[in-house]
Amino acid sequence: MDSNSQGTANFxxxxxxxxxxxxxxxxxxxxxxxxxxxxxxxxxxHTYWSSPGGVVILPFRDDGRIIMIEQYRYLVRKRCWELPAxxxxxxxxxxxAALRELEEEVGVRAxxxxxxxxxxxxxxxxxxxxxVYLARNLLVTSQKLDPTEVDITLADVDPEKAIEMVWQSRIxxxxxxxxxxxxxFHWRNLSDRML
Numbered sequence: 001m002d003s004n005s006q007g008t009a010n011f012x013x014x015x016x017x018x019x020x021x022x023x024x025x026x027x028x029x030x031x032x033x034x035x036x037x038x039x040x041x042x043x044x045x046h047t048y049w050s051s052p053g054g055v056v057i058l059p060f061r062d063d064g065r066i067i068m069i070e071q072y073r074y075l076v077r078k079r080c081w082e083l084p085a086x087x088x089x090x091x092x093x094x095x096x097a098a099l100r101e102l103e104e105e106v107g108v109r110a111x112x113x114x115x116x117x118x119x120x121x122x123x124x125x126x127x128x129x130x131x132v133y134l135a136r137n138l139l140v141t142s143q144k145l146d147p148t149e150v151d152i153t154l155a156d157v158d159p160e161k162a163i164e165m166v167w168q169s170r171i172x173x174x175x176x177x178x179x180x181x182x183x184x185f186h187w188r189n190l191s192d193r194m195l
Contacts (some may be wrong), residue, residue: 014039023047028087051128055098056085056175058116058183059106059135065156066183067106067138068171072151079151081165082176085130094131102135105152107143110135116182121174132179134186159184 016037024031030050037043059067066083073080084105088097095113103109114134121130145152157165162180165171171180 011039018043028052047125049126049128051087051126052090053088053094053128054086054130054175055088055094055101055133056083056130056179057098057102057110057133057135058083058179059102059108059110059138060183061138061156063156065158066162066180067108068155068157068162069105070153070155071149080173081171082173083179085173085175095133098131098133098135103141104144104146105149106154107141108135108138109141111137111139116179116186119178130175130178132175132182134183 018035018037020032020034022030023033028051031047032050033045033047035043035045061067068081069084070079070081072078084101086097086101086105088094089100092100095115098113099110112135114136116132116134118129118131120126121128143152159180162171163184166177166180171177
């Protein structure tokens with residue numbers, strides 16, 4: 001595996017970006033097209049969505065339950081169960097974005113924020129990376145919802161129930177699924193120290 005990873009890294013270093021252009025920019029959407037030259041002399045175009053990245057946060061209450069959100073998602077035309085999540089704003093770190101999104105959507109502040117991992121949700125057409133956090137030692141404040149987030153309902157869910165909701169496709173958003181699985185496998189091994 002190490003030799004393949006090294007070979008891939010060397011190959012990536014040999015790809016030359018000949019040109020890069022913005023095709024569309026609107027709010028947090030940036031569609032780009034890069035023209036590249038590969039080591040074999042071939043030229044290729046890559047059109048993709050460029051993103052500053054995102055965060056998904058699993059808020060874990062002292063009583064061992066997870067705070068979930070249910071909200072209407074226009075693009076899929078239905079209400080969805082998910083975890084708080086959002087984009088990283090200009091000048092903001094992933095940690096800062098996680099804390100901001102947590103307070104905006106759930107109305108809590110985390111006194112403990114642990115990065116559980118990161119992933120590329122769609123690395124075939126986007127450079128976006130999503131950072132996955134566990135928020136603990138929660139302090140209740142108040143929600144600061146965006147105008148598009150007026151239809152949010154909160155619910156406390158046991159971790160086993162969250163896993164069941166994933167297997168039943170009741171939680172179907174990729175970021176939430178990955179965060180719950182990160183947590184579940186971490187939590188199963190460390191439950192005595194976490195509770």
